[in-house]
Amino acid sequence: MIKSVLLDLDGTVYRGTEPVPGASKFIKRLREKGLDCLFVTNRANRSAETVCRILREMDIECEVENLLTSAQATASHLPPGKFYYIGEEPLRDALIERGHTFSEDEPDYVIVGYDPFLTYQKLEKATLFLRAGAKFIGTNPDKVLYTEYGIIPGNGATLAALTVASEVEPTIIGKPERVIIDIALQQLKILPQEALLVGDSIETDVRAGLNSGVPTALILTGVSSRQDLEKSEVQPDWVVENFEELEELIFSA
Numbered sequence: 001m002i003k004s005v006l007l008d009l010d011g012t013v014y015r016g017t018e019p020v021p022g023a024s025k026f027i028k029r030l031r032e033k034g035l036d037c038l039f040v041t042n043r044a045n046r047s048a049e050t051v052c053r054i055l056r057e058m059d060i061e062c063e064v065e066n067l068l069t070s071a072q073a074t075a076s077h078l079p080p081g082k083f084y085y086i087g088e089e090p091l092r093d094a095l096i097e098r099g100h101t102f103s104e105d106e107p108d109y110v111i112v113g114y115d116p117f118l119t120y121q122k123l124e125k126a127t128l129f130l131r132a133g134a135k136f137i138g139t140n141p142d143k144v145l146y147t148e149y150g151i152i153p154g155n156g157a158t159l160a161a162l163t164v165a166s167e168v169e170p171t172i173i174g175k176p177e178r179v180i181i182d183i184a185l186q187q188l189k190i191l192p193q194e195a196l197l198v199g200d201s202i203e204t205d206v207r208a209g210l211n212s213g214v215p216t217a218l219i220l221t222g223v224s225s226r227q228d229l230e231k232s233e234v235q236p237d238w239v240v241e242n243f244e245e246l247e248e249l250i251f252s253a
């Protein structure tokens with residue numbers, strides 16, 4: 001019996017600034033039926049407040065507790081410590097909010113999230129701290145980002161540069177790793193089999209389900225297609241074209 005749906009955002013609920021058709025209606029229906037909906041996103045560069053505002057503008061009700069970003073998951077996963085970071089303000093704020101302190105003096109952690117203002121200087125500092133023994137943490141491993149103007153480097157590309165330079169492998173918090181999903185389940189106080197993870201990416205969402213024991217539904221509204229699925233060794237429990245089919249799947253079961 002499904003108690004909660006863990007819903008991916010980019011490519012699932014919205015694409016850029018456009019809502020995916022049926023998302024708002026689907027989420028309303030879930031709540032009417034008493035199911036929790038937790039938005040779980042690998043994005044570390046938007047605060048929970050910002051994401052909630054974007055969702056509300058799309059007629060999707062959202063409170064900050066309905067949301068788990070990889071920045072928040074990173075901050076709650078790590079014991080309080082001193083951190084150096086690459087990323088944007090929402091990542092730093094999420095860390096400080098949960099008792100971590102920013103420091104460029106022997107930090108315990110180097111935490112790396114997507115940073116459109118990445119500089120050589122930041123890579124240099126991060127490498128020096130990693131070589132001095134700081135723990136290497138990646139908010140999410142997404143290699144690329146899909147934009148209206150093409151495919152651009154994602155956080156995985158930055159992590160790769162630092163891995164080469166420091167000879168240290170990062171611990172990844174976001175999907176497809178299970179850390180963020182485990183935190184989601186703890187927050188909802190449910191077992192893996194009581195959740196359904198819905199997302200548009202085989203490599204990110206379906207794999208995250210596999211790694212954490214949560215059943216998955218791949219929705220074909222974003223990056224992965226049926227052709228990708230044919231080639232993939234990882235398979236979701238269900239495949240749906242859109243939210244209409246997802247609704248049918250959940251409520252007819």
Ligand SMILES: [Mg+2]
Binds near residue numbers: 008200
């Ligand atoms: Mg997605």
